[in-house]
Amino acid sequence: MLRARGSGRRPVMLAIAGDSAAGKTTLTRGLVQCLGADRMTAVCVDDYHRYDRRERAGKPFTALHPDCNHIDIMEQHLQLLSMGEPILKPVYDHATGELVRPELVQPRDFVIVEGLLPLHTRLARACFDITVYLDPPERLRHAWKVRRDCDKRGYTPEQVRAELERREPESAAYIRPQRRWADIVVRFAPVAGRSDPPGTPLSAELLLRPTIDHPELGTVIGDAEPGAGSGETAMHLRLHRDTDGRPVDALHVHGYVSPEESQVVKKAIWERLGAPTALAPDALGLYGDGETSDPLAITQLLLLYHLLDADRRQAA
Amino acid sequence: MLRARGSGRRPVMLAIAGDSAAGKTTLTRGLVQCLGADRMTAVCVDDYHRYDRRERAGKPFTALHPDCNHIDIMEQHLQLLSMGEPILKPVYDHATGELVRPELVQPRDFVIVEGLLPLHTRLARACFDITVYLDPPERLRHAWKVRRDCDKRGYTPEQVRAELERREPESAAYIRPQRRWADIVVRFAPVAGRSDPPGTPLSAELLLRPTIDHPELGTVIGDAEPGAGSGETAMHLRLHRDTDGRPVDALHVHGYVSPEESQVVKKAIWERLGAPTALAPDALGLYGDGETSDPLAITQLLLLYHLLDADRRQAA
Numbered sequence: 314m315l316r317a318r319g320s321g322r323r324p325v326m327l328a329i330a331g332d333s334a335a336g337k338t339t340l341t342r343g344l345v346q347c348l349g350a351d352r353m354t355a356v357c358v359d360d361y362h363r364y365d366r367r368e369r370a371g372k373p374f375t376a377l378h379p380d381c382n383h384i385d386i387m388e389q390h391l392q393l394l395s396m397g398e399p400i401l402k403p404v405y406d407h408a409t410g411e412l413v414r415p416e417l418v419q420p421r422d423f424v425i426v427e428g429l430l431p432l433h434t435r436l437a438r439a440c441f442d443i444t445v446y447l448d449p450p451e452r453l454r455h456a457w458k459v460r461r462d463c464d465k466r467g468y469t470p471e472q473v474r475a476e477l478e479r480r481e482p483e484s485a486a487y488i489r490p491q492r493r494w495a496d497i498v499v500r501f502a503p504v505a506g507r508s509d510p511p512g513t514p515l516s517a518e519l520l521l522r523p524t525i526d527h528p529e530l531g532t533v534i535g536d537a538e539p540g541a542g543s544g545e546t547a548m549h550l551r552l553h554r555d556t557d558g559r560p561v562d563a564l565h566v567h568g569y570v571s572p573e574e575s576q577v578v579k580k581a582i583w584e585r586l587g588a589p590t591a592l593a594p595d596a597l598g599l600y601g602d603g604e605t606s607d608p609l610a611i612t613q614l615l616l617l618y619h620l621l622d623a624d625r626r627q628a629a
Numbered sequence: 630m631l632r633a634r635g636s637g638r639r640p641v642m643l644a645i646a647g648d649s650a651a652g653k654t655t656l657t658r659g660l661v662q663c664l665g666a667d668r669m670t671a672v673c674v675d676d677y678h679r680y681d682r683r684e685r686a687g688k689p690f691t692a693l694h695p696d697c698n699h700i701d702i703m704e705q706h707l708q709l710l711s712m713g714e715p716i717l718k719p720v721y722d723h724a725t726g727e728l729v730r731p732e733l734v735q736p737r738d739f740v741i742v743e744g745l746l747p748l749h750t751r752l753a754r755a756c757f758d759i760t761v762y763l764d765p766p767e768r769l770r771h772a773w774k775v776r777r778d779c780d781k782r783g784y785t786p787e788q789v790r791a792e793l794e795r796r797e798p799e800s801a802a803y804i805r806p807q808r809r810w811a812d813i814v815v816r817f818a819p820v821a822g823r824s825d826p827p828g829t830p831l832s833a834e835l836l837l838r839p840t841i842d843h844p845e846l847g848t849v850i851g852d853a854e855p856g857a858g859s860g861e862t863a864m865h866l867r868l869h870r871d872t873d874g875r876p877v878d879a880l881h882v883h884g885y886v887s888p889e890e891s892q893v894v895k896k897a898i899w900e901r902l903g904a905p906t907a908l909a910p911d912a913l914g915l916y917g918d919g920e921t922s923d924p925l926a927i928t929q930l931l932l933l934y935h936l937l938d939a940d941r942r943q944a945a
Contacts, residue, residue: 414728
């Protein structure tokens with residue numbers, strides 16, 4: 314009964330799940346800028362709060378708990394977007410903690426859905442072509458959250474730390490289990506045992522699960538044998554077992570990768586994108602106040618590959 | 630992909646369309662009270678404003694214009710409700726003219742959708758089991774609107790009259806054409822040429838179109854021959870041609886109907902309702918500050934008949 318888009322094509326749907334301050338917005342922003350806001354819609358599903366801040370104060374759970382969110386409406390809206398239908402999305406004002414006037418969201422050719430719980434239910438997961446989980450070390454994420462919530466949301470460091478502690482059981486119960494449902498798990502972190510100069514970008518470890526078809530990169534950067542020492546080259550692809558025992562490819566991009574080495578990989582992925590004339594590659598890898606990171610850029614390029622690949626398959 | 634309700638049954642959907650202050654809320658309220666809020670959900674689709682009052686001030690149209698409303702989202706939400714799905718409904722605050730926090734609406738067994746434009750599009754109309762258009766004489770509606778907007782919304786009579794004038798072209802273009810799509814057209818008005826004592830309720834003229842199956846009432850109140858003078862009995866059913874030439878049954882219930890005569894008709898409809906044990910008939914016919922009207926009560930009973938009849942057909 315619901316109408317299809319004029320073109321008859323569904324948007325390509327990408328989920329970026331992760332805990333608070335895990336880097337979802339940074340990853341998303343570069344993709345939107347590279348593809349263009351006229352082709353890509355970004356939606357944050359943390360707006361589906363059932364209670365405002367004042368109401369939440371009296372509740373036995375935090376904003377992370379599924380019962381604290383209109384999960385059924387989130388599922389419904391994800392389905393509608395995946396069918397190319399517009400939604401009237403609720404809006405939560407992080408500055409005031411109030412639920413305010415909803416906004417019309419019209420899905421473009423690509424839709425990124427980022428937030429705390431986009432992969433929580435089976436129905437929600439079924440809406441996505443590509444699923445990503447951002448998995449930084451907790452220590453790092455805590456530091457990011459303290460900095461952001463103090464700078465942008467007016468909290469004190471003590472308040473943020475208390476909130477992180479209060480949220481931990483629900484992070485463990487509801488946020489981190491979503492890692493299991495990701496096609497790609499992204500971990501930005503410093504490399505253990507190295508003392509790189511200040512300003513060296515974080516390294517990226519990308520787990521590439523066989524749930525979607527990844528671009529063939531082994532020929533470009535060379536496979537590292539399982540068991541062979543890692544950390545010897547700045548970039549390598551390695552077959553290993555995930556924490557749950559499932560086999561995965563792990564693509565390591567070290568922060569100290571040389572521009573030349575990273576350029577080879579970027580070029581290799583770029584060539585596999587096909588007809589990328591309308592893309593703005595300069596937007597990739599940007600973070601913070603105009604800093605750049607090759608590991609971030611390569612991560613975004615890989616996601617771009619998957620977005621365009623999914624789009625091509627639908628057109629075929 | 631969208632889930633069906635647990636019971637697998639769709640709600641029965643009733644539309645009550647009509648211009649501002651046509652009496653939609655009065656008609657709706659008695660039905661909800663009679664059936665019970667646990668079985669019936671009432672939704673006002675005038676909340677789907679695209680602009681708030683301040684934004685509207687700069688626009689070349691009034692709130693009545695389809696372009697001033699999220700008609701596509703209204704259609705989507707009507708479809709979802711008709712499938713038994715919850716919606717996060719936008720909310721327009723008539724007191725402040727602002728769009729505020731949306732509210733979760735869970736469809737019960739019966740859903741009444743009232744407002745300015747519920748029958749504007751084909752897709753919206755397709756969501757309803759029963760459609761009603763409220764069609765009071767314009768002079769009367771203007772008086773009602775002046776009284777309500779001054780009493781409850783803080784306007785002056787001059788402001789309301791100016792607004793009515795400004796809205797007239799859009800009333801003619803978008804509101805009144807919906808009359809064509811109604812299964813039942815309801816007109817409350819005084820009977821021409823009579824001078825009934827003050828406090829006499831308005832009469833009701835109900836056009837019963839053959840688009841749905843009406844209860845057989847001819848045997849109860851007797852048919853009046855087409856062309857035979859009307860107004861001779863306080864209540865009669867008459868075959869005539871609508872303004873567009875289509876044949877309709879017209880049920881006239883005069884405001885001066887005797888309690889005994891109206892009781893016969895009420896009883897006749899009531900008996901056709903089947904298993905009405907859980908109903909609260911005292912809620913029917915109430916308007917204003919505790920006044921009662923037999924023509925209103927009979928109108929509501931007829932709608933109740935159609936609601937329960939549609940529910941029975943679905944269960945069968």
